[in-house]
Amino acid sequence: MTDAATDLRRHLGMLLGQGRAADAVALLTTRSQAGDAAAQYELGLWRLYGQCVERDPSAALDLFRDAAAQHHPEAVAAEIALLGNGMAGTVDPLAAQARVAALAASDPFYRHQQDLLEQIAAAPLPPAEVLSVDPDIRFYSDFLPPALCDHVMEAARARLAPSFVIDPVSRQRVPHPVRTSHGANFGPVDEDCIINAINRRIAAVTGTDWRAGEMLHVLRYTPGQQYRLHHDGLPNVSNQRQWTAIVYLNHGFDGGATDFPLLGLDVAPRRGGLLVFANTHGDGAIDPRTRHEGKPVDTGEKWVATRWIRTRPWSPWDEAPAR
Ligand SMILES: O=C(O)CCC(=O)C(=O)O
Ligand SMILES: [Fe+2]
Structure with a gap:
């Protein structure tokens, strides 16, 4: 400035x-x-x-x-x-x-972005590996090239702040032991063309409308940090979080699996992989079976980028941010 x-x-x-x-x-x-x-x-x-x-x-x-x-x-x-x-x-x-x-042409910052855009455009859409048919849970290996994973982490790093939850009584954002990570949103003016391309790629593999996705949200967990058992569905909203898409951004840590205890399913994070799961039944009602947790990280740092995908197009001004 x-x-x-x-x-x-x-x-x-x-x-x-x-x-x-x-x-x-x-x-x-x-x-x-x-x-x-x-x-x-x-x-x-x-x-x-x-x-x-x-x-x-x-x-x-x-x-x-x-x-x-x-x-x-x-x-x-x-x-x-x-x-x-x-x-x-x-x-x-x-x-x-x-x-x-x-x-x-003249700015190295944008030359790097241009290079990353070309990499993501050239990367084929990976096939789905079905982890569960009902509820629908899928994994896509090599969804995001390594240089793009690095970009997401670097772009989020400066804005990381302690994660919070919305207190149901006061409606205030408060820290809570359910979620001890640090997080950052790519808000409306933070979404550079790489993040935008990633959001559109998530829409392409999930067959959803790119406008239905919330802002991409990055989480960083250090040793001992975790995201305890929870469900991504929201109370009292008309436009529910139908899907969750989680990109694993890095490797070099132990622990931190994404666990679905009601299904006996444990997903080991793999850099560049994308995990997609349904939060709702076909009729739009919450499906409690996809309750999940980010297990504690034992050593190293774990980074993920989550996109919660609504049933219909969504904008940050439709409702107060939920988390
Ligand atoms: O970090 C994880 O493995 C889970 C993250 C998660 O549950 C979420 O972002 O909704
Ligand atoms: Fe979650």
Whole structure:
């Protein structure tokens, strides 16, 4: 971030701290209309998330475009992310990939992304290994090439935070011993074209609509950490998590199997492999048999990326995040 952008953030923080949200919005609006890329980017985020202003995703995309035209790096990334995932209303993954290809000519960061995109495009879709017919549980070996597994871990690393659960009474996010890992979401502006391509590949092998997937969620477990017995279905939602897709991102650890104790099934993590299982019966009701756990890791670190796939297209603004 430039000094001017840091100053802007500090100034906004001060105004918000004093309860002067209207002044903060006025400042951002004036500066972005004057062509200040940092202000355009910030106001774009506020428009996207509805912070202090009415949520307006297409106005957000326009603001990111204006800032990106001035080579504001985060705005360039946000524009590419939103074109790929359609969360600002316009979906144009080919335009997003064309932006990456153009940037790759002069920017090593995007050259690497371009290289990874070519690798995933060239990797054949692996066949399913059926672990259970009913409930439906499948494993796909070599779903994700190693360099892409590395990219997911590196891209998530900076945002990892202790995992939480939603307290059913307070509805607040709280830490809980059921889940001692660290986690990170690839939110609407974090989903680079590689993550977008992975999400679409998960949709392709599962035969689901790519828009039905939640944001890809990375979990990192260190020794002793685990995800105790749970079910991925959610209480009181109309658009249920029909499927769970888990990509195992690394090797070099002991323990950490994904266990389905009611089925006597233990899945050993294999780097690049994808585990897919049904959380619901055909009629949409929760299938309790797919309760599962991430067993404690004994040595090393275990990394996974999970995509919970709903019955119908889903957006992060449809409901409060559940976990
Ligand atoms: O880490 C694992 O093996 C399980 C992860 C899991 O249950 C989930 O992400 O829903
Ligand atoms: Fe789970």
